[in-house]
Each structure stands twice: as C-alpha cells, then as structure tokens.
Amino acid sequence: MFDEEVYRKLFVEESRENHENIVNNLLALESGDDQQTAIDEIFRSAHTLKGMAASMGFDAMEHLCHSMEDVFSLIRNGGLEVNPPLTDLLLTCTDAIEEMLDAIEAGENPSDEQSAPLVQELMAFAEEGSPIEASFTLPNPPTPPEPPCEPSIEVGGCPVYALKVAVDPTSTMKDVRAMLLLQNLEEIGKIRSTTPPRDQIEDGKFDGTFEVVVESDAGEEALRTIASGTEISLLALSPLESYSAAESLEAPEPADVPEVGAAPAPQMQKAARPDKAREIKNIRVDIERLDQMMNLVEDLVINRGRLEQIARKHGIKEFDEALGMIGRSVSDLQNLMMGIRMMPLERIFNRFPRVVRDVANHDGKEVEFIVEGGETELDRSMMDGLSDPLLHIIRNAVNHGIETPEARRAAGKPAKGLVKLTARRDKDNVIIDVEDDGAGIDHEELRKKAVEKGFLAPETAANATKDELIALLFEPGFSTSDVIDDISGRGVGLDVVKKTIESLKGTIKVESEPGRGTKFELVLPPTMAIIDVMMVRINGRRCAIPISNVVEVAHARPEAIHRIGNSDAILLRDQTLPLYRLEDMFGRAEKGDTLIVLQNDGKRCCIVVDYVDGQQEVVVKPLSRIAGNCRGISGITIPGDGDVVPVLDVNTMI
Amino acid sequence: MIRVLIVDDSLFIRTILRDLLKGDPEIEVVGTAVNGIDALEKIAELNPDVVTLDIEMPRMGGLEVLETLQGQAARPKILVLSTLTSRNADMTHQALRLGADDFMLKPKDIPNVRGIERELVQKIRNLLRLPRVQKQTEIAHKDAETVVVIGSSAGGPPMLDVLLSGLPADLPAAVVITQHMPEGFTASLAERLNRISALSVRETRNGDNLQAGAVLVSKAGVHTVISRLASSTGRTHGRIVHSTAPPIHAVRPAVDTTFTSAAHVFGPRTVSVILSGMGSDGGEGMLAVKKAGGTTMVCAEEDCLVYGMARAALARDCVDRVVPLENIAREITRAVGQVEVDHV
Numbered sequence: 001m002f003d004e005e006v007y008r009k010l011f012v013e014e015s016r017e018n019h020e021n022i023v024n025n026l027l028a029l030e031s032g033d034d035q036q037t038a039i040d041e042i043f044r045s046a047h048t049l050k051g052m053a054a055s056m057g058f059d060a061m062e063h064l065c066h067s068m069e070d071v072f073s074l075i076r077n078g079g080l081e082v083n084p085p086l087t088d089l090l091l092t093c094t095d096a097i098e099e100m101l102d103a104i105e106a107g108e109n110p111s112d113e114q115s116a117p118l119v120q121e122l123m124a125f126a127e128e129g130s131p132i133e134a135s136f137t138l139p140n141p142p143t144p145p146e147p148p149c150e151p152s153i154e155v156g157g158c159p160v161y162a163l164k165v166a167v168d169p170t171s172t173m174k175d176v177r178a179m180l181l182l183q184n185l186e187e188i189g190k191i192r193s194t195t196p197p198r199d200q201i202e203d204g205k206f207d208g209t210f211e212v213v214v215e216s217d218a219g220e221e222a223l224r225t226i227a228s229g230t231e232i233s234l235l236a237l238s239p240l241e242s243y244s245a246a247e248s249l250e251a252p253e254p255a256d257v258p259e260v261g262a263a264p265a266p267q268m269q270k271a272a273r274p275d276k277a278r279e280i281k282n283i284r285v286d287i288e289r290l291d292q293m294m295n296l297v298e299d300l301v302i303n304r305g306r307l308e309q310i311a312r313k314h315g316i317k318e319f320d321e322a323l324g325m326i327g328r329s330v331s332d333l334q335n336l337m338m339g340i341r342m343m344p345l346e347r348i349f350n351r352f353p354r355v356v357r358d359v360a361n362h363d364g365k366e367v368e369f370i371v372e373g374g375e376t377e378l379d380r381s382m383m384d385g386l387s388d389p390l391l392h393i394i395r396n397a398v399n400h401g402i403e404t405p406e407a408r409r410a411a412g413k414p415a416k417g418l419v420k421l422t423a424r425r426d427k428d429n430v431i432i433d434v435e436d437d438g439a440g441i442d443h444e445e446l447r448k449k450a451v452e453k454g455f456l457a458p459e460t461a462a463n464a465t466k467d468e469l470i471a472l473l474f475e476p477g478f479s480t481s482d483v484i485d486d487i488s489g490r491g492v493g494l495d496v497v498k499k500t501i502e503s504l505k506g507t508i509k510v511e512s513e514p515g516r517g518t519k520f521e522l523v524l525p526p527t528m529a530i531i532d533v534m535m536v537r538i539n540g541r542r543c544a545i546p547i548s549n550v551v552e553v554a555h556a557r558p559e560a561i562h563r564i565g566n567s568d569a570i571l572l573r574d575q576t577l578p579l580y581r582l583e584d585m586f587g588r589a590e591k592g593d594t595l596i597v598l599q600n601d602g603k604r605c606c607i608v609v610d611y612v613d614g615q616q617e618v619v620v621k622p623l624s625r626i627a628g629n630c631r632g633i634s635g636i637t638i639p640g641d642g643d644v645v646p647v648l649d650v651n652t653m654i
Numbered sequence: 655m656i657r658v659l660i661v662d663d664s665l666f667i668r669t670i671l672r673d674l675l676k677g678d679p680e681i682e683v684v685g686t687a688v689n690g691i692d693a694l695e696k697i698a699e700l701n702p703d704v705v706t707l708d709i710e711m712p713r714m715g716g717l718e719v720l721e722t723l724q725g726q727a728a729r730p731k732i733l734v735l736s737t738l739t740s741r742n743a744d745m746t747h748q749a750l751r752l753g754a755d756d757f758m759l760k761p762k763d764i765p766n767v768r769g770i771e772r773e774l775v776q777k778i779r780n781l782l783r784l785p786r787v788q789k790q791t792e793i794a795h796k797d798a799e800t801v802v803v804i805g806s807s808a809g810g811p812p813m814l815d816v817l818l819s820g821l822p823a824d825l826p827a828a829v830v831i832t833q834h835m836p837e838g839f840t841a842s843l844a845e846r847l848n849r850i851s852a853l854s855v856r857e858t859r860n861g862d863n864l865q866a867g868a869v870l871v872s873k874a875g876v877h878t879v880i881s882r883l884a885s886s887t888g889r890t891h892g893r894i895v896h897s898t899a900p901p902i903h904a905v906r907p908a909v910d911t912t913f914t915s916a917a918h919v920f921g922p923r924t925v926s927v928i929l930s931g932m933g934s935d936g937g938e939g940m941l942a943v944k945k946a947g948g949t950t951m952v953c954a955e956e957d958c959l960v961y962g963m964a965r966a967a968l969a970r971d972c973v974d975r976v977v978p979l980e981n982i983a984r985e986i987t988r989a990v991g992q993v994e995v996d997h998v
Contacts, residue, residue, distance in 0.1 A: 004765045007670065014666045044663075047710050051737045052666050057763030073741055176884060184881035187915050188897050218879070218897030225861045225895045226881050 009286075011056055012105045018045040019101065020350050022068075023094050027353050030087050039082075043072040049097070060112035061100045067122040068093055074126055086125055091354070093118050158217045160192065160240040166209045168231035175204035177232045182212070184226045189216025213240060287380065290341060297337045298619040300330050302638050305616070342377035345423045345432070348387040349374045352394055356419060359398040366405050366416040367398055373423035378430050382504050382524060386432075389497040389508075393434045393520050394419065396494075401438030401518050411515065413437070432522040441512035443469050453478060470510050474498040502651055505634065507600075531620055533647065535613035535639065536596060538586040542645045543609070544618060544637055549598045549650040553612055556595040570606055572597070578605045580653065585632070585646070600650045607648075620647050656778060659702035659730070660686045661693040661719070663711040670764060671706060671735075674771035681778060690714025694722055697730060704731045704778050707754065709745050717745060720752035731755045731781040736839070743838025750845045755781050757842050758811070759835075769809075772959050776812035784819045784850045795865035797891040798828035800923040800993050801880070802986055803916045805909030805939065807834040807931025809959025813979055814847060814929070818869065820983025823852035827925070827990045828864035828892065830878060832912045834905050834931065837875040844871040864892035872907040880915040892919050903935040909963070913939025917946035923997055924948030925989045927982060928967050930958035937966030944972035949989040951975040953982060 022045045025038040050065035068090065074080040096118055100110040112119075163185075167177050178201045185191055192213040194201055201210050216223065220237060227234040304327055311323050349371050360367040378386070402408075402417035409415055420435045446469040450456040455472055456464060472478050476495040501508045506524040525531075525548070533544035554572065561570050561579060568579040577597065581589065592608045618637040623630060634649035658681055662668050668686045675681045684700045687693040689711045697705060709716040716734060723729045734757040736746045746757045758777055761770050802825075806814060810833050821829070833843060841857045847869065848855035855869040858878055862870060872878035876896040883893045902908035909928070913936065916924050926943040928936045930953065940950050950973050952964035957979035967973050977985050 007666070007765070010666050010669055014664060044710060044712060047737065048664050051760055052664060054737065054762045055667065055670060055760060055764050057765060173884070180882050180884055180890075183918070184895075187881055187918060188879055188895065188899065217899040218877070218895070219899070221860055222879065222895045222897045225893070229883055229893070230885060 007056065008104065008107070011052055012101055015049055015052060015097075015101050015104075018049045019094060019097050021045045022049075022097075023091070023354050024350060026087060026090055026094070027357060029082055030084075030357075035082075039072060039076050043069060043076055046072060056104075058100070058104060058109060060110050060115045061097065061104075063112065063119050064093060064096060064100075064115040064122075067119045067126075071122050071126050080125065089118070089121055089125065093122070158189070158215045160213060160215045161220070161223060162236075162238050162240045163212045163214060163223065163227055163234065164209060164236040165212065165227050166233050166235050167206075168233075169208050171231040173231075174206075175202055177230075178202060178204070178206070178210065181227060181229075181232060185212065185214050185216070185223075188218035188222055188226065189214045191215075209235060290380075294337055294341065297330075297334050298621070301334060301617070301619050304330050305618075305639055338379065341379050341381070343380045343383055344375050344377055345383075345430075346374035348383060348390065349421065349423075351387075352391070352421060355391060355394060356398055359395055360402075363399060364404060365398065365402050367402055368416050368418050370418065370420045371422075372420070376423040376425055376430055378524065382506075385500055385504050386522075386524070389500045389522075390421075390432070390434070392494075392497050394421065397434055397436040397438065397518065397520075401436035401440075403439050407439075426523075430524045432524070433519055434522075435517060435519045437517040440514040440516055440518055441470060441473075441510070442514055446470070446472060449478070470512065473510065474508070505651065507651075531618065531647075532615060533618050533637070534596070534615055535645070536594075536609040537611040537613060538582060538589050538609050540590070540610075541586045542613065542639075542643065543582070543586065544616075544639075544645050544647045545596065545598065546647065546650065547615060549600055549648075551597040551599045551604065554595040554597065556593050556608060570595070572606070575604070580605060580607045582607055598648075598650045598653070600654050603654045605650075605654050618645075618647075656681045656704060656782060657684045657700070657702045658682065658778060659684060659693070659696055659700060659705045661688075661690075661696075661705060661711075661716070662686075662708040662735070663688050664708075667708070667760065670761070671774070674761070674764075674774055675778075677771060678775045681775065690716065690719040690722075693719050697723075702730045704733060704781055706733045706735055706778075707749075708735055709742060709749065710737075717749060717752060720749055720754055724753050729753075733758060733777055733781060735760050743836070743842070746839060747842045747845065750842050755849075756815075756846050757839075759839070769959055773809050773812055777815075780812055780815040780850075784815055786849050787819070787852050789823075789852070789854065795868055797885065797889070798826075798864045798866040798868075799889070799891070799920075800827035800866075800925065800990055801864060801892055801916050801920045802827050802829045802925045802927070802990065803913050803939075803943070804829065804831045804927045804929065805913060805931065805936040805963060806831065806929040807905075807909075807933065807935065807960070807963060809930035810834075811843065813953065813957065814843075815850060816979055817927075817929075817982050817986075818847050818851035818853070818855065820980075821851060821853055821869075822987060824867065825853060825987060825990060826866050826994060828866060829853065829869040830858070830864070830872065830880065830894075830912060830916065831869065832872040832878055832907050832909045834907075834909075834935070835874050840871050840874045844869075847871065858894045858896070860894065860896040862894040864894070870894065872912060875906060877902075877911040878907045879911060880919050882919045890919065892916070903933050905933070905935055909936035910939040914942040917942040917948055920946075920948070922947035923993050925986055925993065926950050927986065928952045928964045929979075929982075930960050931963035932960045933962050934966035936963045937970050940967040941970045941972045944974075949974055949993070951977050951982070951985060951989075954978045 022042050025041045029035060029038045029042070046065050046069040050062050050069055053061040053065060071080065071090070075082060096115050099114070103110040165181060167174050171177060182191060182194070182198065182201070191198070192215055194213070195211040196206050200206060214223070223237060224234060227237070307323055308327070311320050352371070353369055356367055356369040397419045402419065403411070405415035408417065418437045420433070422433045422435070424431050443466055447461050447464065450464070450469065450472055451458050451461045455475060455478060473494050474497075476493065478493070478495070498508050501522055504524060506522055509521040509523070510518065511521070512518040532547040534547055534550050536543050536545060556570070560572070561568055568581070569576050570579045581592070589608055589610050591610045594609050594612060596607050596609055598605050598607065616639060618639055620635040620637055622635045623633065631652050632649055633646045635647050637645050637647055639645055658675060660668050660671050660683060662671065672683050672686065675683055684702055685696050687696045691714045693705065693707070707716045707719060720732065723732075732754045734746055734749045734754045736742045736757055737760050750757060756777055758774065761774065764770055804814070804817070814831060814833065833840065835843060844855050844857045851869065853867055853869045855871065858870045858873045863883065864870070864880070873896065877899055879895040879897045880892045881895045883891045885891060897911070900906075902910055913926055916926070917939075924943050924946060926940055926948060928940060944950050950967070952967055952973050954976050955961045955964070958964060975985065
C-alpha cells in the first residue's frame with residue numbers, strides 16, 4: 001500500500017521549500033534584519049525537515065537537521081549567539097542538505113559520510129555556547145550507543161567504588177540486612193572484596209559497620225539507593241580506581257548534569273506567513289500532468305481549427321454558432337491552462353542571495369543585493385532554462401562588475417556595491433534586468449582583446465562601435481578575464497548564456513557605462529506553446545511566421561532588388577535589407593511579389609512569398625528528437641486541416 | 655465510522671498520515687488543517703471524533719489549540735503526534751496536562767516498517783473505546799508481595815492501553831512496565847495510562863517502593879533494577895533502583911534488567927508478560943523469571959506489530975502461555991491470584 005516513490009517526490013518538494021527557507025533566513029539573520037522571526041523560521045523549518053526525514057528513514061539527514069534544530073533552540077533561548085563562523089557552518093549544513101535532497105531525488109538514501117562531521121561541529125557549538133543548556137542537546141545525540149560494559153571481565157573498565165555501610169546496632173537481623181545489601185549490589189555490579197570477609201558479614205560477625213568494594217556501572221545514585229534502607233545506612237561512598245576507559249563510560253551521569261530548568265516557553269511563531277495561509281486553497285499538481293493537460297488543450301485548439309474549416313465548407317448557421325461557443329470555451333481553457341503553468345520567478349530568484357553572498361565573500365567585496373519583481377510570473381517550461389544563465393550573469397556582476405571596496409572608495413563610490421535583479425512584465429514579454437554599479441565594461445579593453453584574439457581585424461576594431469564591441473562578449477571563446485577562477489570562469493561563457501536564452505526564444509542585451517556599471521537585459525516571451533502566426537505560401541507550401549516578428553507586408557518591385565555579393569538585398573524606404581528566398585526549404589516562389597519584413601532584436605530582413613493566407617493562433621510543437629534541431633525552424637504546427645506547417649525561427653535567420 | 659481530522663503544517667506528513675489511515679475501514683479522514691487556527695475552525699465545522707495534532711506549527715501551535723479547547727464541553731479526542739526531541743518531550747507532557755488524550759511519536763522509517771499504520775489506528779480506536787476511569791479515592795497502598803513485570807517495545811503503547819484498562823483496581827500486586835521509548839516521553843506515557851486504568855500509574859523514581867495496586871512505568875534513559883528491601887517484620891519487598899549502566903541490546907531501560915532483578919527479588923511471585931517489540935530484549939529476563947519459578951506469558955503474534963521480543967522468549971522455551979491481547983489482563987489477574995493461593 002505504501003508507494004514510496006510518491007512520498008519521495010512529495011518529500012523532496014516540501015524539503016526543498018524548507019531548505020530554501022532556512023537559507024534565506026540565515027542570510028536575513030546575517031544582514032541583521034528581524035532576528036527573532038528569522039530564528040523562529042529556521043528552527044521550524046529544521047524541525048519539519050527532521051520530522052519528514054525521520055518518517056522516510058533518511059537517518060543522516062534526520063541527524064543533521066536534528067543538530068541544527070538543537071543549535072537554533074539554543075539561539076532562540078538566548079543560550080548561543082549567532083556569529084560568522086556559526087553562520088558559515090550552518091550554510092555548509094544547508095549545502096549538505098541540498099546534496100542529500102539531490103541524492104534522495106535520484107532514489108538513493110544519503111549516507112552520513114558528509115554530515116557526520118557537521119553534526120559533530122554543530123554539537124561542539126551547542127556545548128560551547130551554553131555549558132548549562134548543553135545537556136538539553138545531549139539526551140538524543142546521534143552518536144553510536146556506548147559499547148556495552150561487561151562486568152564479568154576482570155579489568156572490564158567499570159568504575160570501582162568503596163562503600164562504608166552501617167547497620168543499626170539495635171537491629172535484630174544484622175546478618176539479614178547485610179546479606180540483602182550484598183545481594184542487591186550483586187544485582188547491579190560485582191563485589192570485589194569486603195572487610196571483614198563476606199562469610200563473616202553474612203553471619204553477622206561485624207561491629208556495626210563493614211566495607212564493600214564493588215565494581216559497577218550503574219552509577220553512584222543507584223549505589224546510594226541500594227546502600228540505604230531499613231536499619232541500614234551509607235556512611236561513605238568513594239570511587240576507588242578509575243580506568244581512563246571507565247571515565248568515558250561513566251559520562252552520561254544524570255546526577256552530575258544540572259537539570260534543565262523550566263526553559264522559558266519559546267515564543268510561538270506569530271508572524272503570519274502569507275503563502276502558508278494561502279496553501280489551504282492550493283493543491284499541488286504533478287508537473288507532468290499539467291503538461292499532459294496542456295497537450296490536450298493543444299489538440300483541442302488544432303481540432304477546433306479543423307472544425308472551422310469543415311464549417312466553412314458547409315455554411316450551416318446553427319453549426320457555426322455552436323462552433324463559435326466551443327471556440328470561446330477553448331480559448332478560455334487555453335488561457336486558463338497557460339495561467340496555471342505560470343510560476344513566480346521567486347522560485348529561481350530565491351537561490352541568488354546566497355550566490356551573491358558567497359561570491360562577494362570569496363572576492364572580499366561588499367555587495368548589497370536587491371531583488372524586485374520576484375512575483376512576476378513565467379511559464380514553467382522556461383523557468384528551468386533560465387536559472388543557470390541568470391546565475392552566470394549575477395556571478396559575473398559580482399565577480400567582474402563590482403570593484404573591491406578600496407577601488408570603489410578611490411573612485412568616489414560607496415564601498416558597498418549594488419547588484420539589482422528586477423523582473424517586470426512588458427505587454428506579453430517578461431523582462432529581467434541584472435544591474436550593477438560596478439566598473440562597467442571597458443570598451444578599449446574589448447577592442448584590444450578583439451584584435452589579440454583575432455576576432456576583429458585591427459582596422460575593423462578601430463572603427464567598431466560600442467555595441468559591436470559588446471556583442472563580442474557573446475562570441476564563443478571571448479572572455480575578458482585573464483585568469484580563469486572558480487567563480488566566473490567555469491568554462492561557460494556568455495556565449496552559452498546567449499544560446500540558452502535564445503533557445504527560450506528570448507533575447508539578451510547589454511548596456512554598460514564605464515565607471516558607472518553594467519546592465520544585462522533579458523527579454524522573454526511569456527510562453528512558447530501557443531502563438532499568433534501569419535500564414536504565408538511559398539511555392540504552394542505553407543509557412544508560419546510569428547506575428548511578433550512581422551514588421552510589414554509590402555509589394556516587391558523587382559527593380560528594387562539588388563544583388564550584393566552572394567546575396568540579394570532590397571531597398572525599402574531608404575533602408576537596405578537583406579532578402580532571403582527560402583528556396584532550399586520551399587522551392588522557388590511562383591510569383592514572389594510579396595515581401596514580408598521581419599524583425600528580431602532590432603535587426604531586420606525580408607523574405608519573398610507568394611501569398612499571405614492570414615493570421616491564426618496556432619500551437620507550436622517542438623521538432624521531435626529524431627529530426628533534431630533545424631536552423632531556421634523553431635517547430636511545427638498543425639493548423640486544422642491536418643497539414644504540417646513549419647514555424648519560421650526569425651531569430652536564427654538574422 | 656471514526657471521523658478523524660489531521661492537523662500538521664507539513665503537507666508531506668499530512669499525506670502520510672492520511673494514507674496510513676486510509677486502509678482502515680472504520681476510519682474516515684474528514685479533513686486536514688495546516689495550523690492551529692485552521693484546526694479550530696475545522697473542528698467547529700467538521701465536528702470530528704478524533705484530532706491528530708502536531709505541536710510545532712506556524713501561527714498557532716498545538717498547545718494553544720489545546721488551551722483554547724480546554725473549556726469546551728464537547729470536544730474531539732486529541733492524539734498529539736510528537737517528534738523526537740527533548741523539547742518536544744516536555745511539550746508533549748504539557749499537552750497531556752492541557753487535555754490531550756494520548757500521544758504518539760511520529761512514525762519513523764515508514765517505507766521499511768511493515769504494518770506501521772497499526773499503532774496509529776489502534777491508538778485512534780482506543781481513544782474512543784477506552785473511557786477515562788474515575789479513580790477510587792485513596793486506596794491505602796501496602797508493600798507488594800507479588801510483582802507483575804511487563805516488557806514492551808515498538809507497537810506496545812496501544813497494547814498497554816488495552817491491558818491496563820482491563821486490570822482491576824484491587825490487583826494485589828505491583829506492576830512495573832518497561833516500555834522502550836525515547837527519553838522524556840515515559841512520563842507522558844504514564845500520564846496517559848493513568849487516565850484509563852483503575853490503578854494509579856506513574857513514572858519510576860529512584861528509590862520507589864513497589865506497592866500493591868500501583869503501576870510504575872520505567873523511566874527512559876536509565877535501567878529499572880528491582881532491589882530487595884526487608885521490612886522490620888522481615889518480609890521482603892521490592893524497591894526501584896535507577897541504574898545508569900550502559901544500554902543492553904542498545905536500549906535503556908532494558909526489559910532483561912527489570913525482569914531478571916524482579917525474578918531475583920520476587921522469585922515465584924513474579925508474573926512476566928512480553929508484548930510487541932523488536933529485537934531480543936526480554937528473552938533472557940523471561941528465562942530468569944521461569945527459573946525462579948515465576949509465571950511467564952507472551953502476547954499472541956497476531957496482536958503484535960513486531961514479534962521479535964516474544965520470539966526471543968519462545969526460543970528459550972520458557973513461556974507458560976501465549977495469550978491474545980484482549981485476555982492478557984484477565985490472565986495476569988488470575989496468575990496473581992494463583993500466586994496468592996500457592997505461596998501464602
């Protein structure tokens with residue numbers, strides 16, 4: 001009945017939320033924001049993580065979270081101060097947790113190889129922080145059970161005690177009292193010797209007191225209890241010899257550890273977490289199911305198109321009306337589905353504060369990191385692809401952009417640099433900016449490098465504009481850093497960033513002002529799945545062009561077309577545009593008298609087509625893996641009549 | 655049908671609990687709540703029979719829920735689910751004092767433990783089935799001459815409910831229960847059992863005398879050793895000694911320690927019972943009881959979540975009777991009566 005995989009998924013998902021919460025609150029703690037709330041949040045998240053890990057039997061993770069919870073319990077009660085080494089340790093712990101979660105997600109049960117030393121360090125902090133309350137953390141330490149002590153072994157390592165016992169001289173049963181005592185002692189240990197000898201004691205031949213040397217690991221308290229009772233009392237108890245091993249075994253002696261007084265009832269968490277409260281009305285849906293639903297909606301859109309074509313053929317009024325209604329429902333459903341697939345960018349933004357902190361610490365820089373617009377939503381299919389490029393840009397901003405505090409002061413800027421990540425919606429597009437107020441990009445340096453690395457001929461370089469120079473940054477193999485370091489230089493350059501963004505149908509742009517800072521602007525289409533296209537025909541075949549790329553449709557006058565080198569160009573209202581005929585794909589155009597002007601990222605070109613069929617909303621399906629990536633084509637669409645139509649990828653054309 | 659409301663801030667835990675309860679035909683999960691405020695609303699709205707309550711939750715925790723419910727006449731039975739920390743042990747005890755009816759440690763290592771839902775289901779059933787018992791006022795306790803020792807581990811707590819609610823108030827024997835449990839939680843266990851038993855139940859203290867009609871639950875973290883005490887009239891009685899000797903079979907308290915020392919002190923006047931439990935603790939102890947002439951019984955396998963401890967005893971060929979859970983209280987009472995007849 002227990003489907004482990006389902007729980008594993010659920011476990012990982014919720015654990016990641018809690019993990020993120022810990023990291024963010026640790027950073028908040030460091031920045032000195034509302035301390036109490038942060039501490040409470042961390043405590044609760046660690047507690048939840050521990051509980052979940054325990055129920056899944058992930059012991060290593062349970063122990064680690066348990067130790068973190070203990071440390072925060074101390075912090076919460078004022079028994080421990082948060083300091084930089086502790087924060088570092090805790091962040092290392094969160095890294096370990098993240099790795100464990102990765103392992104768990106991959107179906108493994110993480111070992112404690114990595115976490116065990118961390119647990120030890122945390123416990124050391126806990127003990128050092130508050131010797132009194134340390135006992136609070138001790139009852140359930142994740143240490144292996146002490147090796148059992150075998151009293152039968154002669155030098156077994158058990159503590160040895162000397163007891164001096166008195167029997168009430170008026171007792172009529174001195175012998176019985178003494179014998180009972182010896183028997184009781186034997187229950188918890190081994191009697192080494194008695195004075196006088198045991199047989200004399202058991203015969204009552206002693207003058208009121210006798211001594212026993214007993215080897216026992218039961219603890220002094222047990223001995224005291226046994227040695228006092230009716231008509232019998234303990235005069236003295238002293239440890240006689242102790243072996244070094246014995247001492248360590250005796251350690252968990254409760255009597256020696258001050259009782260934890262009624263710890264002040266920690267403040268229950270009062271601060272409302274709005275997203276938590278919202279959860280009541282939310283349900284979680286597996287992302288795969290969402291994709292399946294999206295596919296069904298896409299099929300509906302396609303079949304609606306097919307129905308519309310059939311309807312046109314027959315011209316039945318009632319049918320058209322019904323179809324109109326269906327059409328509206330399908331559109332609503334489609335919009336709804338796309339809305340559901342939206343996720344706030346916070347999901348990926350949340351990991352960046354930590355990155356900025358780490359890079360800044362590593363480089364000895366002071367950086368303030370501001371995030372705005374994390375609530376902006378984006379289709380989830382783009383979310384994953386966006387994370388790494390953004391990470392790279394932000395790393396770059398701190399690593400290459402922001403100067404050292406000294407350099408900044410010398411330049412008359414505040415010592416603390418600023419990196420700002422903002423997201424906003426602009427019509428259908430989502431725009432993400434990464435801005436820094438650092439040194440900016442040195443154009444002359446770029447010019448020099450371009451020549452050195454052979455990207456530009458010296459004379460071209462001398463005349464290159466700022467934008468042309470900056471565009472070089474996105475060329476493979478062009479990096480401004482002379483030293484490959486472990487922060488930015490991971491063998492991935494801005495060229496990969498650009499490629500990734502383009503694969504998401506987005507664009508990337510850089511603006512830089514020397515001495516003032518650099519700004520990366522990412523423009524992303526809201527969703528990739530359903531777009532408006534213009535349907536055109538070339539040589540009787542259809543082609544779909546995203547409406548967002550179409551600037552205008554014009555009549556092509558043959559006299560305006562000029563041959564320049566190997567390619568054609570056309571003069572259109574004082575602008576010379578490259579002209580493409582797409583003959584490889586569609587064959588020669590029959591009339592070729594219609595011109596479509598396309599635009600992407602500020603650059604334009606034209607194509608020649610025979611007819612324009614009209615505008616239509618279509619579903620773009622990616623090319624199957626067998627076909628692979630095809631330059632110039634972003635996917636295919638099925639516009640209702642069952643035909644398969646390629647969708648032009650203007651981005652790669654220009 | 656038992657209507658259950660699950661309260662926990664973790665979706666993961668809520669899902670697990672719901673699934674654990676789903677298999678039982680008599681239980682219906684009527685809702686879930688994510689914090690105390692939500693819980694109070696859902697309790698008013700859904701009127702559940704039983705609430706499983708988490709302690710640490712944002713906005714309003716479990717203790718505050720209990721405080722709010724305290725004055726209400728008709729409120730659901732409440733089962734507190736605790737995680738294993740000393741802080742939670744304190745809070746669990748506090749929860750019981752604030753009116754929670756029972757507690758349970760959140761299930762551990764669910765994928766690998768078969769039948770783990772049984773303890774939860776039994777606890778929930780017991781909450782409705784076993785009423786609180788009005789104690790007879792002030793029974794004059796006298797030193798016990800007979801001892802009943804009970805060893806129990808994983809899956810044991812709901813069985814103890816059944817067993818203790820069946821023992822008569824005038825049982826002429828002391829009862830010592832050694833239940834494997836994390837430190838800090840045994841006081842809560844004793845408190846819970848005290849409410850449903852006609853006998854008085856509390857956690858052991860070092861130096862406690864064993865008295866007839868009184869039940870002691872071994873304090874976790876120390877071994878419960880029973881040592882011999884002789885009264886001025888020469889009759890021997892038992893006394894609890896807490897020993898900090900290292901764990902045996904990785905547990906402390908160990909059933910073996912309690913059983914063996916009980917056998918040495920009470921000899922044939924020892925009645926021993928092993929309930930559900932993992933491992934082999936108790937086997938040697940039961941053998942010692944048998945050798946001393948005492949009575950030995952283990953619970954029937956079909957009533958136990960885990961049969962390791964009972965099997966350890968059976969393997970030593972020292973078990974007088976294998977008894978279904980519902981008959982154990984009666985069998986104990988009869989065995990104690992028989993001791994009185996045999997050894998006056």
